[in-house]
Amino acid sequence: MTKTFTYTFTRANGEDVTLKKRVTDKMEEYDFRKKGYAVNYFNEVLRTKYGYHKSIVTACRIAEMQ
16 A cells, blocks of 8 residues: 655745655555655655754654545
């Protein structure tokens, strides 16, 4: 089963950024771990692309799309 997660944040310059991640069974087999997989992905994108040094994304801050 595929689940899609989104994370929206506002940068210091006022720009709204929405990140999306689709997690499939091949990436993470168990449904209860898919949210954690997406959180790790979002934190890695924030570190590499946007220069954030802290892991600011947590499981309660992302939304699952239906």
